[in-house]
Amino acid sequence: MERHFEKELELLTARLVDMGRHVREALKNALDAVEKDDAALARTVFETEQRVNRYELEIDNGVVDILALQQPVARDLRLILSILKINNDLERIGDHAVNIAESASGLAATPGREALIHIPEMSRQALAMFDDAMTSFTTLDAALAQRVLQRDDEVDALNREMISSIVRLIKADQAAIEGNLELARISRNLERVADLATNIAEEVIFYTQAKFVKHHAADGQ
Amino acid sequence: MERHFEKELELLTARLVDMGRHVREALKNALDAVEKDDAALARTVFETEQRVNRYELEIDNGVVDILALQQPVARDLRLILSILKINNDLERIGDHAVNIAESASGLAATPGREALIHIPEMSRQALAMFDDAMTSFTTLDAALAQRVLQRDDEVDALNREMISSIVRLIKADQAAIEGNLELARISRNLERVADLATNIAEEVIFYTQAKFVKHHAADGQ
Numbered sequence: 527m528e529r530h531f532e533k534e535l536e537l538l539t540a541r542l543v544d545m546g547r548h549v550r551e552a553l554k555n556a557l558d559a560v561e562k563d564d565a566a567l568a569r570t571v572f573e574t575e576q577r578v579n580r581y582e583l584e585i586d587n588g589v590v591d592i593l594a595l596q597q598p599v600a601r602d603l604r605l606i607l608s609i610l611k612i613n614n615d616l617e618r619i620g621d622h623a624v625n626i627a628e629s630a631s632g633l634a635a636t637p638g639r640e641a642l643i644h645i646p647e648m649s650r651q652a653l654a655m656f657d658d659a660m661t662s663f664t665t666l667d668a669a670l671a672q673r674v675l676q677r678d679d680e681v682d683a684l685n686r687e688m689i690s691s692i693v694r695l696i697k698a699d700q701a702a703i704e705g706n707l708e709l710a711r712i713s714r715n716l717e718r719v720a721d722l723a724t725n726i727a728e729e730v731i732f733y734t735q736a737k738f739v740k741h742h743a744a745d746g747q
Numbered sequence: 748m749e750r751h752f753e754k755e756l757e758l759l760t761a762r763l764v765d766m767g768r769h770v771r772e773a774l775k776n777a778l779d780a781v782e783k784d785d786a787a788l789a790r791t792v793f794e795t796e797q798r799v800n801r802y803e804l805e806i807d808n809g810v811v812d813i814l815a816l817q818q819p820v821a822r823d824l825r826l827i828l829s830i831l832k833i834n835n836d837l838e839r840i841g842d843h844a845v846n847i848a849e850s851a852s853g854l855a856a857t858p859g860r861e862a863l864i865h866i867p868e869m870s871r872q873a874l875a876m877f878d879d880a881m882t883s884f885t886t887l888d889a890a891l892a893q894r895v896l897q898r899d900d901e902v903d904a905l906n907r908e909m910i911s912s913i914v915r916l917i918k919a920d921q922a923a924i925e926g927n928l929e930l931a932r933i934s935r936n937l938e939r940v941a942d943l944a945t946n947i948a949e950e951v952i953f954y955t956q957a958k959f960v961k962h963h964a965a966d967g968q
Binding site for chain 2: 589590593594597599600603604607610611614689692693696697700703704707710711714
């Protein structure tokens with residue numbers, strides 16, 4: 527029985543890591559579609575979404591089954607609850623990838639691409655935070671997870687600069703309004719992706735150290 | 748032991764309903780601040796946020812304790828997992844209320860308030876969806892929860908019309924760009940609140956009927 531339980535938990539963890547890979551690919555494709563003005567690449571993201579949704583449902587059901595049948599405690603229970611929450615975070619990141627892909631399609635039809643400005647740097651940072659958050663989960667590296675939390679402010683600052691730049695650009699060139707509004711939307715979605723990467727990192731810290739870090743940084747500001 | 752467990756579950760449910768009331772109040776104040784151009788009212792929302800965050804942490808810890816100590820199964824387990832997820836949904840709605848309050852503060856300093864357009868109608872619908880979702884939770888009314896799901900498309904449509912109107916308004920009056928961008932942001936936040944109300948309704952359906960409805964509607968489209 528004990529070994530059977532461990533096997534189930536291993537499988538569930540592996541499914542979550544697989545799901546993370548699909549979400550990561552969708553996000554990368556959406557961001558490449560923006561930077562390379564590639565509507566065909568953007569469309570591939572919409573196909574990934576349904577696969578990610580199936581993963582989420584399967585992992586949710588797996589968590590419910592384990593909780594009901596095995597009644598885990600202590601460290602195992604914390605791992606299972608972390609899986610449940612990271613599952614939700616990954617699905618939300620997948621949704622943001624879809625939003626970005628939609629904006630990429632909108633952008634392709636409009637002028638004003640010089641306004642990309644901070645998007646490549648935000649993309650690089652958000653992807654790096656996502657990768658470090660998932661690595662901290664697979665390697666149980668609480669120190670790495672802690673560093674993810676510290677980087678959230680940089681992406682927030684880039685988002686604010688981006689929105690200010692877009693307001694200036696719209697004032698300078700009315701023809702590019704639609705494209706610039708899509709860029710503002712992409713910027714906000716990237717900021718949310720970075721937020722969700724910090725959620726994942728918080729779950730890893732909760733699992734490895736058995737404490738909730740959520741809101742502590744915000745409360746201390 | 749059995750009665751002690753039921754008591755704990757009742758307390759946790761009551762805390763969640765309390766949290767819902769605070770989140771509802773914050774959302775209503777943020778929306779009133781937008782419509783009445785009331786920066787002081789917007790500031791009250793920022794104070795609510797920390798209280799909502801404390802509720803979330805407390806409920807999360809309560810769920811972990813019950814799972815670890817009582818090892819519930821079947822219907823009780825489903826209720827506890829629903830509480831965990833609705834807790835997360837409520838906290839996210841609280842975040843959107845804060846975003847809306849920030850935009851209200853931004854709006855107060857800019858011209859172009861005629862551009863509010865669909866905001867009052869979107870506000871009314873999003874609040875009604877939120878109320879019905881929470882009522883479906885407290886009364887275990889799966890039929891009411893089902894009706895919440897059906898109304899999400901209306902808010903999505905209003906959001907799309909709102910964004911189109913804002914593009915037209917920016918083209919007509921450059922002086923009002925900042926204000927109009929804030930209105931676009933409010934509109935998107937309201938659309939997300941309606942989404943999260945449907946998440947809560949889905950959890951109620953999961954709890955009362957023991958099946959996941961998530962993604963089914965989207966897959967069928």
